[in-house]
Amino acid sequence: MTALYLDYAATTPADPAVIQAMLGCLGQDGVFGNPASRSHGYGWQAEAAVETARQQVALFLNADSREIVWTSGATEADNLAIKGAAAALQTRGRHLISSVTEHKAVLDSLSYLETQGFEVTWLRPDDSGMITADQVLEVVRTDTILVSLMLVNNETGVVNALSGLGHQLRSRNILFHIDAAQAPGKIAVDVKALGVDLLSLSAHKVYGPKGIGALYVRRAPEVQIQAQMHGGGHERGMRSGTLPTHQVVGMGEAFRIARECRETEAPRVERLGRRFLDAVLQIEGVSLNGRLRVPNIMNLTFAGVDGETLLLALSDLAVSSGSACASASMSPSYVLKSMGLTDEQAHSSLRFSIGRFTTEAEIDRAADLVGEILPRLRERRRARTAQV
Ligand SMILES: *Cc1c(COP(=O)(O)O)cnc(C)c1O
Numbered sequence: 001m002t003a004l005y006l007d008y009a010a011t012t013p014a015d016p017a018v019i020q021a022m023l024g025c026l027g028q029d030g031v032f033g034n035p036a037s038r039s040h041g042y043g044w045q046a047e048a049a050v051e052t053a054r055q056q057v058a059l060f061l062n063a064d065s066r067e068i069v070w071t072s073g074a075t076e077a078d079n080l081a082i083k084g085a086a087a088a089l090q091t092r093g094r095h096l097i098s099s100v101t102e103h104k105a106v107l108d109s110l111s112y113l114e115t116q117g118f119e120v121t122w123l124r125p126d127d128s129g130m131i132t133a134d135q136v137l138e139v140v141r142t143d144t145i146l147v148s149l150m151l152v153n154n155e156t157g158v159v160n161a162l163s164g165l166g167h168q169l170r171s172r173n174i175l176f177h178i179d180a181a182q183a184p185g186k187i188a189v190d191v192k193a194l195g196v197d198l199l200s201l202s203a204h205k206v207y208g209p210k211g212i213g214a215l216y217v218r219r220a221p222e223v224q225i226q227a228q229m230h231g232g233g234h235e236r237g238m239r240s241g242t243l244p245t246h247q248v249v250g251m252g253e254a255f256r257i258a259r260e261c262r263e264t265e266a267p268r269v270e271r272l273g274r275r276f277l278d279a280v281l282q283i284e285g286v287s288l289n290g291r292l293r294v295p296n297i298m299n300l301t302f303a304g305v306d307g308e309t310l311l312l313a314l315s316d317l318a319v320s321s322g323s324a325c326a327s328a329s330m331s332p333s334y335v336l337k338s339m340g341l342t343d344e345q346a347h348s349s350l351r352f353s354i355g356r357f358t359t360e361a362e363i364d365r366a367a368d369l370v371g372e373i374l375p376r377l378r379e380r381r382r383a384r385t386a387q388v
Contacts, residue, residue: 011205057214061216094143106150155299166196176194196216201215
């Protein structure tokens with residue numbers, strides 16, 4: 001039997017409609033032309049498909065389609081936003097603000113800038129896991145050029161309190177970048193309401209394909225970033241490379257669907273998440289990490305068991321310890337530790353994340369499995385400690 005998939009925060013399967021749309025952009029009979037070919041219909045057709053997708057993503061964000069720059073994913077979008085803004089603004093200042101709970105794509109881009117003479121102030125959350133606008137405003141300086149924060153944390157689902165921050169930063173002439181990879185379909189992502197200048201998206205967290213994402217780059221007033229990929233000058237000079245029509249069309253369709261079903265999907269997922277939590281939080285020694293979360297991500301600490309042992313025992317469930325990117329390393333989650341969890345507690349934590357294709361029956365089976373296995377593991381551990 002294949003494991004029950006509860007790792008939607010790591011990636012989602014593509015929606016069947018996304019797959020159909022992508023298939024139409026590959027073969028001889030499809031829209032396979034190079035979107036940059038200006039001399040024939042194959043190119044024009046591909047360009048039209050790309051522009052439709054651009055509008056679909058823009059509509060989702062309440063942006064203009066000319067503000068969408070295609071990238072290979074949120075990792076590249078984060079790199080382009082952070083390094084691109086730093087390079088463009090370095091004569092004005094070299095101070096940046098971010099947080100220790102960011103995705104590695106942001107952490108490592110900023111750490112790289114630290115080696116290049118930039119200074120980063122790293123904000124830390126309290127035990128709620130949240131970073132607030134007030135925390136940012138306390139540390140802004142006259143030489144601050146960029147603030148980079150995530151909207152929804154990928155390990156805990158915690159939503160940062162960024163309301164009003166964008167407008168505060170704009171009045172100080174500081175650029176604001178948001179990594180919103182985990183947010184679409186869960187909470188509103190409106191670039192105007194957020195007052196954001198740069199915003200990263202990924203398709204594969206939203207039932208689109210892997211290998212495609214986008215960076216929103218505000219046009220009015222215009223935000224300048226320096227290209228990190230040099231070549232044919234595609235994407236208005238910000239990101240060179242032939243556009244992968246099928247990927248782009250897949251992302252557009254994914255965001256069209258996300259927009260269309262946001263009224264129905266979010267409440268359904270919330271109900272399923274609540275059902276799972278109601279069951280597992282009844283078990284002794286199980287606690288939920290983070291307050292004010294999106295309901296699809298549930299990070300739980302299981303006192304008295306090791307997360308890796310639990311993961312092995314729960315092999316019928318595809319869940320993760322920490323994030324997919326960090327779980328290759330065995331070090332405990334830096335996100336959970338920053339919220340005050342001990343190494344041991346962080347090691348005893350697992351992330352369950354659900355989504356569009358999760359059913360009530362799956363939720364019940366997952367909760368039952370946790371309920372069966374947890375007491376057994378604890379009993380085994382007690383017996384082993386008693387022997388020693
Ligand atoms: C998944 C994720 C990324 C990376 O996105 P890719 O498209 O896989 O490169 C970046 N930030 C956050 C918050 C994510 O969840």
